[in-house]
Amino acid sequence: MKKLGMGLIGPGFVAGHHIDAVRRLGDVDVVAIAGSSQASVEKKAREYKVDRAYGDYHALLADPDIQVVHNTTPNHLHLPVTLAAIAAGKHVISDKPLALNPSEGLELRRAAIAAKIGHVVTFNYRGNPLVQQARGMIAAGELERVSFVHGHYLQDWMSDPNVYSWRSDPGKGGLSSALGDIGSHWCDLAEHVSGLKIVSVLADLTTVIPIRYSAGGSAEAFSQKGGGERVPVQVHAEDLASVLLRFDSGAKGSFSVGQVLPGHKNDLQLEVNGLAASLKWKQEQQNELWIGHSNRSNSVMDKDPSLVSKVALPYVHLPGGHQEAWADAFCNLMRDAYGWIREGANMEAKPAMLPTFDDGYRSTCLVEAMLKSHAAGGVWQEVQYQPVA
Numbered sequence: 001m002k003k004l005g006m007g008l009i010g011p012g013f014v015a016g017h018h019i020d021a022v023r024r025l026g027d028v029d030v031v032a033i034a035g036s037s038q039a040s041v042e043k044k045a046r047e048y049k050v051d052r053a054y055g056d057y058h059a060l061l062a063d064p065d066i067q068v069v070h071n072t073t074p075n076h077l078h079l080p081v082t083l084a085a086i087a088a089g090k091h092v093i094s095d096k097p098l099a100l101n102p103s104e105g106l107e108l109r110r111a112a113i114a115a116k117i118g119h120v121v122t123f124n125y126r127g128n129p130l131v132q133q134a135r136g137m138i139a140a141g142e143l144e145r146v147s148f149v150h151g152h153y154l155q156d157w158m159s160d161p162n163v164y165s166w167r168s169d170p171g172k173g174g175l176s177s178a179l180g181d182i183g184s185h186w187c188d189l190a191e192h193v194s195g196l197k198i199v200s201v202l203a204d205l206t207t208v209i210p211i212r213y214s215a216g217g218s219a220e221a222f223s224q225k226g227g228g229e230r231v232p233v234q235v236h237a238e239d240l241a242s243v244l245l246r247f248d249s250g251a252k253g254s255f256s257v258g259q260v261l262p263g264h265k266n267d268l269q270l271e272v273n274g275l276a277a278s279l280k281w282k283q284e285q286q287n288e289l290w291i292g293h294s295n296r297s298n299s300v301m302d303k304d305p306s307l308v309s310k311v312a313l314p315y316v317h318l319p320g321g322h323q324e325a326w327a328d329a330f331c332n333l334m335r336d337a338y339g340w341i342r343e344g345a346n347m348e349a350k351p352a353m354l355p356t357f358d359d360g361y362r363s364t365c366l367v368e369a370m371l372k373s374h375a376a377g378g379v380w381q382e383v384q385y386q387p388v389a
Ligand code: SOE
Pocket: 155, 181, 182, 185, 221, 222, 266
């Protein structure tokens, strides 16, 4: 079988995980990476054991051995880099958020659909087997009518004011910080699992640490390194937020996000309550699915190939008791993405699990509605999203 050629632009924190994941597929060659300078990208290429390193991403896009481009640049570069990749006829896997705002997100969705390329956004938590199990159980009506969808995504890596990255700079990260970075994951997961759409939001945003101290460069996520003199920077974007939700079915919801909450690493939790049963999934205990009942004992389903449904089975790779983790779920997303691309990337044939640029655009609409709700003093704000025509 001829291997697909992969090229990655933007070798920051998540890049190594993209490379690891596609290498595990076996039918993909990591051909090249591109970064902002020749010297830095060559260092990264040695680290990742990639043969070709380009100091200019246009050179990577001109490489005929590359069919699929991964865009892992900071958020403000998602639009120009992805548009250029589409214009070069490449399939694109974009890191989330897809874009800085809905108008950019819509432009990318339109360009990708018009070019008939494969387009994927890394809402990677969908790739967990028990997330698919929960989705399948809800779709099959096992919970009966869903009344409440709630949870949180809490982190602590920004608790130290000395952590300053492009995520806090509106010119590079966008107007939102925590909501765009991790609220986007939570909302995508909530909609994907429940099968419902968020139609309006009421948001309360806070900047707990309004002054951060920059060491000059831009720290990668979860990194506190960077010596030398530090410069105070005023931060306006939220590092904490609580949001009430209304879904299209009439169901209600709520979630909180925060990145300054000591002790919470990647504490993503989603609970869906129906009238007949409830389901709860915690990212940090991702091999367990809690099932709640009102008329009998609650139970916990283990991630075990002999227990999960047919929908979840393709995403399980180890026997029960052997833990599958973040990198395995990430790899599941890449497996579906490359399988879909190899088969021609027709929308009709897209695996239900796979998040596309439509989901990425939708996420920018949700975040914008939250920003507007807060700016108006905390009022209900409708989500303005244009469905695919
Ligand atoms: C940093 O908050 C971050 O790396 C996010 O950008 C990822 O999307 C999330 O999966 C883990 O945390």
